[in-house]
Amino acid sequence: MTGRESLAETGQDRDWEMQARARAIVAEHQGQPGALLPLLHAIQAEFGCVEPSVVPVLAEGLNLSVAEVHGVVTFYHDLRHARPGRHVIKVCQAEACQAVGADSLLAHVRRSLGVDRGGTPPDDAFTVDVVYCLGNCALGPTVMIDDVVHGRVTPARFDALADVRRRAAP
Ligand code: FES
Incomplete structure (x- = not known):
């Protein structure tokens, strides 16, 4: 395995771990009226941002389209797309x-x-x-x-x- 492959695998593992944790957070919010915003804030509190890789998980969990979730993430300035600095x-x-x-x-x-x-x-x-x-x-x-x-x-x-x-x- 090359260094590049192992790096890619590490990134992929990280995405899977993040998606698994996101599914657990979605489960905590499912059925709650107006769940999307509280869910997005919970995701950000957990990961420091709402990374694109978790958006499909949120959309599926709340029965929304990826575009709808993405639209809300980009609308609110409080929500980050990338991890902040220290x-x-x-x-x-x-x-x-x-x-x-x-x-x-x-x-x-x-x-x-x-x-x-x-x-x-x-x-x-x-x-x-x-x-x-x-x-x-x-x-x-x-x-x-x-x-x-x-x-x-x-x-x-x-x-x-x-x-x-x-x-x-x-
Ligand atoms: S206007 Fe700056 S703190 Fe209120």
Whole structure:
């Protein structure tokens, strides 16, 4: 067996394991009214994203078409198609934060980390998401890093916060 074949097999095994776990999660939600969204969130909580390989499993389990499930996954910005980096950074772009420089902060964040919206850099350290209000409007610009909200974030403060997270354990 070549290295390439064993790599392919590893990826295939991973897909099968993921699909088996997805079937178990589908079974927990079957029969529940409006099951698709809670199910998608449960899948994302389990795997970090809703990978294309599990979409047919969800569609079959809920008696929907693959296109219907895919349509919902792509409609909601909260749902990811690919695994995020080790740390997720959410930069608020709603009105109150915009009024105090959120757009230039976002440009700095992207430049500083070398990522686009929703993108993850090659070192896999961060994923940057744009969000609209983190409930910290009086203290903008606001950024959430993993589960911690930070207010009055300047570019220099952002770099310091990101540096601490980069060096922290995942
Ligand atoms: S507008 Fe940014 S936290 Fe509410």
